[in-house]
Structure formats: structure tokens, C-alpha cells
Amino acid sequence: MSTITDPAFTGTDDAHETITEFTRFALGGGVPASLDFNHTSMRIARMQWDDEREGDIYEPNEACDLAGWLFIEPIRDRIMADTINATDDAGTYQQVLAGRYEGQPDWSRVDATEKLLFKILTYTPTEDRAPLYYFLGFLSWYRGQAPLAAEYVDKALKVDPGHRISIAFAH
Structure with missing residues (x-):
């Protein structure tokens, strides 16, 4: 889920x-x-x-x-x-x-950026969302929310299986 x-x-x-x-x-x-x-x-x-x-x-x-x-x-x-x-x-x-x-x-800048991304x-x-999902994953990772970051990266890869930075982040 x-x-x-x-x-x-x-x-x-x-x-x-x-x-x-x-x-x-x-x-x-x-x-x-x-x-x-x-x-x-x-x-x-x-x-x-x-x-x-x-x-x-x-x-x-x-x-x-x-x-x-x-x-x-x-x-x-x-x-x-x-x-x-x-x-x-x-x-x-x-x-x-x-x-x-x-x-x-x-952190206030991080919060504002996250709201902007949403x-x-x-x-x-959908076909253009991979960089946005990756960015949200990056911010989640910086917050120490690794499982959430992984979900965003997975979502980026579902949208674009060739999204190179998401592939690198997932490994």
C-alpha cells in the first residue's frame, strides 16, 4: 500500500x-x-x-x-x-x-518547495511526473524518511523506467 x-x-x-x-x-x-x-x-x-x-x-x-x-x-x-x-x-x-x-x-524552504511540487x-x-517524484523522494530522504523516499523513487521509475537518477538512487 x-x-x-x-x-x-x-x-x-x-x-x-x-x-x-x-x-x-x-x-x-x-x-x-x-x-x-x-x-x-x-x-x-x-x-x-x-x-x-x-x-x-x-x-x-x-x-x-x-x-x-x-x-x-x-x-x-x-x-x-x-x-x-x-x-x-x-x-x-x-x-x-x-x-x-x-x-x-x-526547513521552511524545504516545506515551501514540497508544497510547490504538489x-x-x-x-x-503522468508521463512527465518522474522528475517531480524524484525531487519529492530527495526531500523525503533529506528529512530522514527513507521508506517514503523509496516510494517516490519507485513511482518515478513506474512513470519512466529509464529515469536515470531514480535508477541510481534506487541502487
């Missing part, structure tokens, strides 16, 4: 295409290197996630844009790390992603 939250899809019929097109558009500026925090796409994605984290999603396209950023690996990793600690220090960033960060996560899920069709 699953204990994870899986909101019903309430988005538009063209949500998958919107996410796909946004991701293609965002990749038009090239894929940033994982530590290139000043790359234009990286800065825009971080700013958009920061703005929405404390606000509310008023249009399905906003949610699709936020989901689209998570399909770009270095941006997804940066957004995930930002949730725990938003410093631009490369060492701290790498520690956060490796689960070796010794500082105190910003909002995004409602506008995201």
Missing part, C-alpha cells in the same frame, strides 16, 4: 506538449555545466523557482515551465540543492547533492 501523495491531474490537454516545448526552448541557450551557476538558463530557472516557491501558481503554463526545468539535469540538480542550501559555493552544492551536507537545511503535480500529466 502506497503512502505517497499523488494528486489528480487537473491540467490542460496540451500540458505534455507545453512542458516539452518549454524544455526545448530552455535548452536553446545550451545546457549549463553543473557548476556554472551564472549561466543564463540556470539563473532564470533559479529565479523562477524562488519566485514561485513563496507564491502561488495561477496558470497551468507556470507549472509546466517549472516542471520543464526539471528535465534539464544540471538545472534540476541546482534547484534541488537550492532547496536545502542556496549558496553558490561549489563545495556546499556538491555536499548537498551527495547527502553529505553537515549544515542545517532551511501544486505542480496537479498540472503535470
